[in-house]
Amino acid sequence: MSGIFGIALSGLNAARTSLTTTSHNISGVNTAGYHRQTNTQASNLANYSGAGYIGNGVQTTSISRVYDAHLEKVVQANTAMESYYSTQEAQLDQLDQIIADPAVGITPALQSFFESLQVLTQPNMPASIPARQAVVNQSEALLTRMQTMDGRIEEIREGVNTGIRLTVDSINAQANKIAELNKQIQLLTLGDQLVPNDLLDQREQAVLELNKHVKADVVKQDGNVYNVFIGSGQSLVLGELAMQLAATPSRDDPQRTAVSYKENNGYFEIPSASISGGALGGLLNFRRDALDVAQNALNRIAIGFAQSMNAQHLLGVDVNGKAVAGKVDSQQEFFSIKSFAADLRIPANSKNTGTLTLQASVISYVPGSTNLTGYSQMTNNDYKVICTSPGNFSIQRQPDNVLVSPTDLAGTALGTTFTATQLANGIVIDGVKMEVSDPTAAAKTAGAAAATGAGVVPATAAAAAAAAMSAVLAEASSPANATAIAAAEKAGYAAANALGHVMTAAQMTATSTAIAGPGPGSIAATRAANVAAATLPAATVAGDSFMLQPTRGAISHMLVNVTQPNEVAASSNIIGKAAATNTGAAAISSAWQRPVSASNMIPMQPSIGLKYTATGWSVTTPAAGFKVVINDATAGGFKIVTNATPAENAGVEFKVDGTPKVGDDFTIRVKTTAEFGISDSFNMLQMTDIQTQNTMEGSGGGNPTTSFVGSYSRMVSLVANKTAEAQAAGEAATASLKEATLTREAVSGVNLDEEASNLLRFQQAYQASSKCIEIANTLFDSILNAVN
Secondary structure, eight states, X not given: OHHHHHHHHHHHHHHHHHHHHHHHHHHTTTSTTOXXXXXXXXXXXXXXXXXXXXXXXXXXXXXXXXXXXXXXXXXXXXXXXXXXXXXXXXXXXXXXXXXXXXXXXXXXXXXXXXXXXXXXXXXXXXXXXXXXXXXXXXXXXXXXXXXXXXXXXXXXXXXXXXXXXXXXXXXXXXXXXXXXXXXXXXXXXBTTTBOOHHHHHHHHHHHHHHHHHSOEEEEEETTTEEEEEETTTEEEEETTXXXXXXXXXXXXXXXXXXXXEEETTEEEEOOGGGOOSHHHHHHHHHIIIIIHHHHHHHHHHHHHHHHHHHXXXXXXXXXXXXXXXXXXXXXXXXXXXXXXXXXXXOOBOTTOOSOOOEEEEEOOOOTTOSSOOGGGTOOSOEEEEEEEETTEEEEEEETTTEEEOOEETTSOBOXXXXXXXXXXXXXXXXXXXXXXXXXXXXXXXXXXXXXXXXXXXXXXXXXXXXXXXXXXXXXXXXXXXXXXXXXXXXXXXXXHHXXXXXXXXXXXXXXXXXXXXXXXXXXXXXXXXXXXXXXXXXXXXXTXXXXXXXSTTTGGGOEEOOOSGGGOOXXXXXXXXXXXXXXXXXXXXXXXXOOOOTTTOOOOSSOEEEEEETTEEEEEESSSSEEEEEOTTSTTEEEEEESSSSOOEEEEEEXXXXXOOTTOEEEEEEOOGGGOSSSOOHHHXXXXXXXXSOOBOXXXXXXXXXXXXXXXXXXXXXXXXXXXXXXXXXXXXXXXXXXXXXXXHHHHSOOHHHHHHHHHHHHHHHHHHHHHHHHHHHHHXXXXXXXX
């Protein structure tokens, strides 16, 4: 009977295990990450008899998860992408609503501003104080709109920083959880078959949750342990050890929150471009490819708008008859951006070991000029200046890290690698001038790496021929220490006596002049007015970098200078007169100036002389260098241009009424005090033209391709397109995730109908085994009764 009883008992135990497993499946149907479990049964070793082998029942050999590693990876990857795009879409939607909203966007405000200028150009309106007040009000409203939008974008930026910090905390929490589960799983695993299934499910779910935050790659090692990697291969979990990420101020820009990898000796900043997938990747990509671009574009438009309005406004006369330009008692600019220009953002990397500092400014641009620079060439990019080796630099355009070639101040391309001397002299990149903040200090810190010969620091002779010279004594033991030669002992004294403390231009060669002396060290003389041209120091250390952000913060530095209606310079500063001896009936009915570069400007003093000849108009004063051409933009209009090829606007335009005769003379000059006033609005007319002039987006030396309004519209379209792309990609990612999840669930998920069927099947097996035990017990009782 023991054989029957044992076999029945083994069947009972096997059926009970199956019932337990099925019940566990049913209870775990709504548990996140749960995988359906199955048990495997095998026959016990049979007993041999003369008739053959007699079965000895069954046993449960394993309880395992229904698991497909490939399907899990597909779900994890799709989870990372769905979270990535949904995060981007949410952020882009915020940005799109701000810049496209008519109640917040600047297009309506720009239109209202220029409409107020146009009202002032109408007949009898230049004297209207209400019309002038409207110009002031609309300029303040426009700036307020710009600053409001810029402030809203800054709020989004701070929200991104906060999101990065919270996401990093979540990543660390999941990493710690995975590491702890690795430890528990390793302790509880007994061979390949005896594994803690529920802990494996928890770890799988933790990896899935991690992928919601950042794309994670899993490598399984011996002992059923997961190693997890993110970014460009940074290890997040190694067995039982969880590495820690940190949200830290960016080394390139402390105002940006970066993701750093915690190491024994500090933090290693992970390049944002290497982090993909998940909410973290979505936040970083949004900031890099949309938020930065939009804010840079907005500030670039503000810079160009302010500079162009200021340049024209300076050429007018206000209501009190005061010429704006050169008057200390009148506002000189319509908008103030000087504080921004002096503080153009170019932060040094916090890991820099050198002492070099840089500064930058936006070059002035003259609309219509062939000298394409300044805001007409500015882009929406930032630029990373990198010291590639002591005394050598390169510039990487952000965010794509493409090497770009700057030019010197004369427009000569310097290549993708340039020297410290060229940087000290000033370089230009997309309309932005960059130079050393304190070249004098830089020259004084020059060390052996920058020296030639016996420690002599070379310099570029760029000062006037009569410029005074000064000498510096460098210590041989410490070249970084420099002393003015007049205060030096021994060699300094001898040299100072020999040179009389000041060198003449004749004593100065194209490079620095070495001065021999009996004392230690060597002496180098350079032009005092031109220390900026000196070769930069060993303070330029390989690996040091600076982040040039030429537009960031411009709007926050802007002010409306014209705060009173009488300060609006609507009238022209110049007037045209016909000679009393003229025989024709022509008169210069209006004359006005346009901003031009100083090299092209026709001198206004004492006056400009014009004569009408058989071949047309000619400039008699000054005698050479300029000519008169037809101004197609004005009926009956002419403008003075240079004789150069191509001809450049010389800054003076005029309109002629009537018909001149050959030999008639005319003059154009600055108005006298008696002629100042509010009788015309010719300067305001030129300011209204700015609305439609193509002055923006001519990067790479190309002609400007659009106006301020057009440039803003392009920014709106860019964000709208990115939003639509994120929405479409997000919908596709959501569909892919749903499909991948369904495929996985079809394999690993719990089907309640199937489990209910299994319950009945295993119940029958359990009851049958119980019946076997009952029969065996009855037979055993029969035997006992027979014996008794």
